[in-house]
Amino acid sequence: xxxxxxxxxxxxxxxxxxxxxxxxxxxxxxxxxxxxxxxxxxxxxxxxxxxxxxxxxxxxxxxxxxxxxxxxxxxxxxxxxxxxxxxxxxxxxxxxxxxxxxxxxxxxxxxxxxxxxxxxxxxxxxxxxxxxxxxxxxxxxxxxxxxxxxxxxxxxxxxxxxxxxxxxxxxxxxxxxxxxxxxxxxxxxxxxxxxxxxxxxxx
Amino acid sequence: xxxxxxxxxxxxxxxxxxxxxxxxxxxxxxxxxxxxxxxxxxxxxxxxxxxxxxxxxxxxxxxxxxxxxxxxxxxxxxxxxxxxxxxxxxxxxxxxxxxxxxxxxxxxxxxxxxxxxxxxxxxxxxxxxxxxxxxxxxxxxxxxxxxxxxxxxxxxxxxxxxxxxxxxxxxxxxxxxxxxxxxxxxxxxxxxxxxxxxxxxxx
Numbered sequence: 001x002x003x004x005x006x007x008x009x010x011x012x013x014x015x016x017x018x019x020x021x022x023x024x025x026x027x028x029x030x031x032x033x034x035x036x037x038x039x040x041x042x043x044x045x046x047x048x049x050x051x052x053x054x055x056x057x058x059x060x061x062x063x064x065x066x067x068x069x070x071x072x073x074x075x076x077x078x079x080x081x082x083x084x085x086x087x088x089x090x091x092x093x094x095x096x097x098x099x100x101x102x103x104x105x106x107x108x109x110x111x112x113x114x115x116x117x118x119x120x121x122x123x124x125x126x127x128x129x130x131x132x133x134x135x136x137x138x139x140x141x142x143x144x145x146x147x148x149x150x151x152x153x154x155x156x157x158x159x160x161x162x163x164x165x166x167x168x169x170x171x172x173x174x175x176x177x178x179x180x181x182x183x184x185x186x187x188x189x190x191x192x193x194x195x196x197x198x199x200x201x202x203x
Numbered sequence: 204x205x206x207x208x209x210x211x212x213x214x215x216x217x218x219x220x221x222x223x224x225x226x227x228x229x230x231x232x233x234x235x236x237x238x239x240x241x242x243x244x245x246x247x248x249x250x251x252x253x254x255x256x257x258x259x260x261x262x263x264x265x266x267x268x269x270x271x272x273x274x275x276x277x278x279x280x281x282x283x284x285x286x287x288x289x290x291x292x293x294x295x296x297x298x299x300x301x302x303x304x305x306x307x308x309x310x311x312x313x314x315x316x317x318x319x320x321x322x323x324x325x326x327x328x329x330x331x332x333x334x335x336x337x338x339x340x341x342x343x344x345x346x347x348x349x350x351x352x353x354x355x356x357x358x359x360x361x362x363x364x365x366x367x368x369x370x371x372x373x374x375x376x377x378x379x380x381x382x383x384x385x386x387x388x389x390x391x392x393x394x395x396x397x398x399x400x401x402x403x404x405x406x
Contacts, residue, residue, distance in 0.1 A: 037326055119322040122381065136384070163385065164375075164394055168402075171375035172367075178325065178381070181339070182366065191367055199371075199402025 022048040023055055024069040031066055032109045036116030039066070063120050063127050070113055071134060084142050090150040091197055094169060098189035105177050105184055118178060140166065157202045168196045225251040226258055227272040234269055235312045239319030242269070266323050266330050273316055274337055287345050293353040294400055297372060301392035308380050308387055321381060343369065360405045371399045 026047035031039050039062050045052045059065045085093045104110045121128040144162045151158060156165065172192050176182050229250035234242050242265050248255045262268045288296045307313045324331040347365045354361060359368065375395050379385050 035326065115325055118382075119325045122318055122322045128383070136382075160398075161394070164391070164398065167375035167379060167384075168371070168395070168398055171378035172370035173374075174382075175374035175378045176370060179321075179339075179377075180331070181370075188367070191364070192371070195363075195367065195371055195399075195402040197402070198406075199398040199400070203401075 019048070019050050019054060020058070021072070023050060023058075023065065024072050027062070027065045028069040028073065028109075028113055031069075031113045031116055032111075035112060036062075036066070036120065039116075041065075061127075063117075063124060064130075066113060066120075067117060067127060067130060067134075070117060084146040086146060086149065088153075090146070090153075090155045091193060093146065094193045094197070095190050098169075098173060098193060099186045101173065102184045102186065102189055115178070143170075154202060155197075156200050160200050165196075165200050168200065169193065172196075222251070222253050222257060223261070224275070226253060226261075226268065227275050230265070230268045231272040231276065231312075231316055234272075234316045234319055235314075238315060239265075239269070239323065242319075244268075264330075266320075266327060267333075269316060269323075270320060270330060270333060270337075273320060287349040289349060289352065291356075293349075293356075293358045294396060296349065297396045297400070298393050301372075301376060301396060302389045304376065305387045305389065305392050318381070346373075357405060358400075359403050363403050368399075368403050371403065372396065375399075 023044060027039070027044045030043055030047060034043075041052055041055050041062055044062070044065060045055055048055075055065065059068070085096055087093055105114070117127075117131065121131045140163075143166045147156060147162050147165050150156050151160065151162070169192065173184070173189060176188075177184060182188070226247060230242070230247045233246055233250060237246075244255055244258050244265055247265070247268060248258055251258075258268065262271070288299055290296055308317070320330075320334065324334045343366075346369045350359060350365050350368050353359050354363065354365070372395065376387070376392060379391075380387060385391070
């Protein structure tokens with residue numbers, strides 16, 4: 001029977017976890033510096049201080065690494081189960097959320113990786129499925145839950161389709177960001193929220 | 204003094220124009236068949252029946268060829284100066300326009316080239332500038348003109364920023380298309396128009 005590892009023995013699970021975090025952090029930092037097109041597994045390995053084969057053993061492509069890096073980030077930020085704010089005022093809460101999104105999108109450390117992911121999934125079906133399941137759908141559920149509460153509180157038209165409502169609120173912002181067709185400012189997102197909610201309120 | 208070409212002599216301008224059209228048509232057809240990633244100058248040349256060097260003499264990259272192909276298409280469709288419909292009812296006109304857009308986006312012959320262009324410009328600054336100047340801005344002007352008329356006719360709030368209004372109307376649709384987050388149907392675009400205009404009407 002093999003001896004149990006003592007507290008002084010190297011712990012392979014903990015060591016793997018440390019390598020994994022180093023790789024994901026390196027991928028996230030590098031894509032912000034050189035862009036997705038020039039990102040390479042070699043460079044990620046060198047920055048993380050691991051061998052290339054370690055990365056290839058865990059991920060099939062640089063897109064997959066980057067995707068897990070973004071996921072790690074959103075998990076780190078969330079304390080427990082993430083939720084959208086609920087102060088009772090849908091308008092105030094949406095303004096808070098969209099202002100926070102704009103702060104992220106204006107930060108080059110986030111802008112480039114998220115831009116890379118958003119364009120890569122257009123051509124990569126496998127990554128698109130993972131994106132939908134692990135990032136997009138969980139966020140959609142949070143948004144739907146918050147809007148449903150507002151609908152029950154009489155702040156949204158009872159006949160409004162919640163997926164359409166989500167697109168009326170977040171679509172203009174994401175489109176302006178991806179197409180770079182204008183500045184992303186708090187005043188801009190406040191106007192989106194006000195205009196969208198006027199269109200979505202009970203008749 | 205060189206003799207003027209007679210009607211029977213080969214006309215180099217007309218011959219160049221025929222080659223140009225053959226190349227752009229080949230690029231447009233091929234990208235719909237194989238996608239932008241696998242599109243190659245070699246394949247475009249073979250399909251168009253010209254030498255590779257002919258293409259490289261006129262365009263710096265496959266992205267530039269594809270871009271001109273889309274521009275040729277939109278010029279062919281427009282009889283003279285293009286305009287958005289103006290029947291007097293902004294709601295009816297926008298429904299007509301968005302339904303036509305959805306018919307195009309649901310056609311694989313258009314979907315793939317436009318998707319390729321929309322993602323390529325995210326990483327390619329030169330192509331992005333050409334896109335803005337030659338495709339995006341002319342369309343923005345048409346949209347702004349139509350919305351300004353509606354504003355003058357009292358169908359839109361006089362304080363509404365027209366660029367914001369454009370994004371409230373077209374943003375959700377473009378975002379759903381690029382992210383493939385739902386079906387593009389006439390019922391869907393009608394709902395967008397109704398919801399957006401309710402938010403944008405005079406208070």
